Amino acid sequence: DAGITQSPRHKVTETGTPVTLRCHQTENHRYMYWYRQDPGHGLRLIHYSYGVKDTDKGEVSDGYSVSRSKTEDFLLTLESATSSQTSVYFCAISEGGSHYEQYFGPGTRLTVT
Amino acid sequence: QQQVKQSPQSLIVQKGGISIINCAYENTAFDYFPWYQQFPGKGPALLIAIRPDVSEKKEGRFTISFNKSAKQFSLHIMDSQPGDSATYFCAAIDGGATNKLIFGTGTLLAVQP
Numbered sequence: 001d002a003g004i005t006q007s008p009r010h011k012v013t014e015t016g017t018p019v020t021l022r023c024h025q026t027e028n029h030r031y032m033y034w035y036r037q038d039p040g041h042g043l044r045l046i047h048y049s050y051g052v053k054d055t056d057k058g059e060v061s062d063g064y065s066v067s068r069s070k071t072e073d074f075l076l077t078l079e080s081a082t083s084s085q086t087s088v089y090f091c092a093i094s095e096g097g098s099h100y101e102q103y104f105g106p107g108t109r110l111t112v113t
Numbered sequence: 114q115q116q117v118k119q120s121p122q123s124l125i126v127q128k129g130g131i132s133i134i135n136c137a138y139e140n141t142a143f144d145y146f147p148w149y150q151q152f153p154g155k156g157p158a159l160l161i162a163i164r165p166d167v168s169e170k171k172e173g174r175f176t177i178s179f180n181k182s183a184k185q186f187s188l189h190i191m192d193s194q195p196g197d198s199a200t201y202f203c204a205a206i207d208g209g210a211t212n213k214l215i216f217g218t219g220t221l222l223a224v225q226p
Contacts, residue, residue: 004156031212042119042202042216043157050212058213090156100145100206102214104156 003027004105006091012111019078021108023091025071031094032074033102034058034066036087043090049074050096081112116140117205119217126224132190134220136203139184143205147214148177148188151200160201161188193224 003026013019023032033048035058045058047066055066063085065077078085088109092102118137126132136146147162163170163177163186170177174193179186190197203217 033214040218042218043214044216045213048213092156094212096212100212100214101147101159101162104149104158107154107156 004091004093004103006089006105006108008108009106010109012113013081014113015082016080019081019110019112021076021089021091021110023074023076023105025074025093027093027103028071029093029095029103030071031096031102032068033092033094034064034074034076035090035092036060036085037090037107038087046076046089078110081110083112086110086112116215117203117217119203119220121220122218123221124223126190126193126222128193128195128224128226130193130224132188132193132197132222132224134188134201134203134222135185136187136217137183137185138205140205140207140215141184142207143215145206146177146179146186147204147206148175149202149204149216151202151219157202190222193222195224195226198222198224 005024007022034046035043037043044060049055049068067075090107091105094102148160149157150160151157161172161175174191176189201220204214
């Protein structure tokens with residue numbers, strides 16, 4: 001998985017609790033992304049980062065926040081988890097510029113009860 | 114709003130047959146069209162990609178056909194094998210603006226032996 005790890009790999013949490021998912025890369029790529037994957041929707045972009053402390057929203061950003069304090073780490077936080085946020089979350093990295101390929105991590109399965 | 118429309122949702126093909134998955138897009142600013150392959154429990158991985166200045170790209174048994182005027186592109190898998198059974202996603206990116214991938218909803222391919 002191209003030097004990308006995600007933690008935790010599985011998590012069950014209760015509605016209303018905060019949750020933080022971590023993505024760590026060893027490739028020194030500039031761009032990092034968070035997606036969620038749901039049946040019938042494919043992969044949808046939540047937030048992405050184009051550098052340390054530089055982030056922007058994707059198409060489904062409501063209820064999520066991100067932070068990137070180091071090149072190698074990109075954190076996704078659900079401030080108050082809801083059942084609609086039950087999903088599989090994937091982190092991806094890319095060199096950016098003219099190099100468009102995105103490399104995906106193994107995913108985190110999150111269940112909100 | 115689904116910017117990249119993918120069909121069919123699922124596909125069953127006999128071993129040795131041809132698998133065909135179709136995608137259509139609206140945004141003429143898209144300038145890179147990758148296909149990703151995803152096996153159960155794994156993150157998506159880049160399979161093959163094309164830029165709009167060519168009409169076809171072939172890599173082994175996998176071919177992308179691209180019709181710029183119709184804003185359509187398709188993946189052909191020749192001599193389909195049981196090991197090709199996976200979910201396939203088409204995608205598009207506007208590298209000049211946001212470098213964000215927009216995914217189709219996916220096609221679950223089953224190749225029967």
